[in-house]
Amino acid sequence: MKAPQTPRELSWMPIFNPIEKQFRAPRERLSARLEAVLEEVGRCDWLVDLCADHARLSIAAVARGQARRALAIDLHQAPLVQARRHLRDANLLERVLLLRGDGLAVLRPAKRGERTLVIAGVGGDLAAQLLERSRDAANADRIVIQPERHAREARAWMRANGFHLASERLVAEGRRLHLILRFERARGIDPSYGAHPLEAELQLGPRLLLSSEPTARAWLAREHARLKKLAGKRADLEPARALLELLFRR
Numbered sequence: 001m002k003a004p005q006t007p008r009e010l011s012w013m014p015i016f017n018p019i020e021k022q023f024r025a026p027r028e029r030l031s032a033r034l035e036a037v038l039e040e041v042g043r044c045d046w047l048v049d050l051c052a053d054h055a056r057l058s059i060a061a062v063a064r065g066q067a068r069r070a071l072a073i074d075l076h077q078a079p080l081v082q083a084r085r086h087l088r089d090a091n092l093l094e095r096v097l098l099l100r101g102d103g104l105a106v107l108r109p110a111k112r113g114e115r116t117l118v119i120a121g122v123g124g125d126l127a128a129q130l131l132e133r134s135r136d137a138a139n140a141d142r143i144v145i146q147p148e149r150h151a152r153e154a155r156a157w158m159r160a161n162g163f164h165l166a167s168e169r170l171v172a173e174g175r176r177l178h179l180i181l182r183f184e185r186a187r188g189i190d191p192s193y194g195a196h197p198l199e200a201e202l203q204l205g206p207r208l209l210l211s212s213e214p215t216a217r218a219w220l221a222r223e224h225a226r227l228k229k230l231a232g233k234r235a236d237l238e239p240a241r242a243l244l245e246l247l248f249r250r
């Protein structure tokens with residue numbers, strides 16, 4: 001007899017679409033954070049979803065026709081086993097490849113522009129390390145990073161490796177604010193930087209610093225409060241703290 005499904009599995013039940021005569025993954029299943037990440041992904045041929053966990057993002061991208069195919073990579077077996085179940089239910093086993101591996105080492109080097117890469121839900125420092133270790137495999141034209149912390153390391157790596165910061169946005173989930181960064185491969189100096197001291201821009205986000213969006217202002221206010229507590233203790237954070245002092249004095 002089939003084991004009873006948990007509520008979580010039920011939320012992944014596919015929907016049968018009588019017009020297209022196929023199962024479709026339900027649209028509403030992504031969190032606001034992952035919805036926003038997927039918006040930044042846009043349309044692509046191959047989506048590489050590194051640190052994919054249950055591959056929710058890959059499955060939604062392919063089910064919605066945003067990506068033709070996806071590669072979902074995770075270090076651990078258990079989330080990929082779960083992902084496989086979701087894929088089977090959504091009838092997408094042939095379009096989302098699940099790979100177990102450490103970073104991008106499991107991939108062959110890509111041709112330029114062949115892939116869009118997403119790294120969501122991990123530290124920006126880990127994202128930068130994984131990119132650094134596999135430069136050829138990361139040969140994407142668009143990279144979307146959703147750093148849970150240490151966004152500075154992600155911005156700095158991308159800036160030093162031929163990517164411009166194309167979008168920097170925040171998404172609220174309850175009291176949490178999630179940062180989403182989209183980078184595009186481009187030549188020359190990134191025009192996003194230069195309005196403020198570089199170290200402060202890397203730490204706080206050059207676009208967020210210029211934004212009048214309420215979420216950006218809330219994010220900077222939180223950073224201001226955090227950095228004030230660290231005054232005198234972290235020399236590396238001093239440029240960011242000094243800039244926020246100026247901005248919030250006005």
Ligand SMILES: C[S@@+](CC[C@H](N)C(=O)[O-])C[C@H]1O[C@@H](n2cnc3c(N)ncnc32)[C@H](O)[C@@H]1O
Nearest residue numbers: 051052053073074075076079101102103120121
């Ligand atoms: C918090 S989950 C994020 C899942 C998903 N990307 C999201 O945003 O909801 C982080 C995932 O990264 C995976 N991970 C951590 N280090 C990794 C590495 N070196 N290579 C591949 N995956 C890794 C973990 O196993 C975990 O499933």
